Amino acid sequence: MRIFSGIQPTGRKHLGNYIGAITQYVAGQDRGEAIYCIVDLHATTVPYDPVELRERMYDTTAVLLAAGLDPERCVLFRQGDVAEHTELCWLLCSVTAFGDLNRMHQFKEKAGAQRELVSAGLFFYPVLQAADVLLYRAHEVPVGDDQRQHVELMRDIAERFNSRFGETLVVPEHRIPDVGARIMDLQEPERKMATTGGTPQGTVYVLDDPKTIEKKVRSAVTDSGSDVVRAPDKPGISNLVEVLAVVRGIAPEEVEREFAGQGYGAFKAAVAEAVVEYLRPVRERYEQLRPDQAALEAALAAGAEKARAIAVPTLADVREAMGVGAPR
Ligand code: TYM
DSSP states (O other): OEEEEEEOOSSOOBHHHIIIIIHHHHHHHHHSEEEEEEOHHHHTTSOOOHHHHHHHHHHHHHHHHHHTOOTTTEEEEEGGGOTHHHHHHHHHHTTSOHHHHHTOHHHHHHHHHOSSOOOHHHHHHHHHHHHHHHTTTOSEEEOOGGGHHHHHHHHHHHHHHHHHHOSOSOOOEEEOOSSSSSOBOSSSTTSBOOSSSSOTTTOOBTTOOHHHHHHHHHTOOOOSOOOOOOOTTOHHHHHHHHHHHHHHTSOHHHHHHHTTTSHHHHHHHHHHHHHHHHHHHHHHHHHHHTTOHHHHHHHHHHHHHHHHHHHHHHHHHHHHHHTOSSOO
């Protein structure tokens, strides 16, 4: 089984990315042939600084390695190193419905947030994401809940391609965790934790120091009750229950049982401590890995070689099926 996922090199990675996606990437290495891509081309669809993009690329690479991705057991590479992604994106445009792209939640959200240019790149973002996955004929795509619609779209694109041009692409399935697929902002628990648009105090970064994490968790917004249980009218507590469950590797029900009758103060203190200990080794490894940029660059280059070996034959099959370029 082949697993593929992508992550943006923008901003700093937060607890939502870590719980919803990165832990799944690490587990994927034991479950199949795992391929992970840091998507610099996607990052160019909103205003950005080129120098900073390169820095963030190394930051993200170091975070992923620190979290436990092992270049011996997975393929970790930079999207912009494998030109086949952009060509496949264009070819897939012919089997992508304009109306579907217009209905993408993330496009609407991101387009609404732009003050100057709403780039065409933002509109085509999901087609490039489809190309990322389909190029590797991946079966499974581990993501958080916010990527559900993008994975649906890539399935439609692959199906339409296969019925128009013959069986060529694998129709992938999403893998969204049951718990932790949508970690919410600690200050505004009705919205998801996010790099852009989230509150600074409500966003726990993977690289935050222990004091900062503790402060953010202890000041998390909760309701006026005192029961540690998940409920629709308790988004703040529900979120913290899920966080603690994932961090401890237990079911949310167990968390609720353990903290029954204990009140929010003790509960939040336990969540804070657990999150600090959960992220501590990642931050420490990150600090060792990040300064050696040459080693990070070498790891990405080696990953790109391996990625290309899979991508090139797929693209050749797609070109052949579509009658594009010289015949084989
Ligand atoms: P990105 O970089 O925004 O997010 C990376 C992963 O983190 C998950 N995530 C969350 N999970 C739980 N709670 C949250 N609050 C939360 N916020 C983010 C996301 O679901 C994602 O899995 N479009 C993708 C990148 C991409 C991609 C791909 C993904 C490009 N090509 C191909 C899969 C396959 C994105 O913006 O990720």
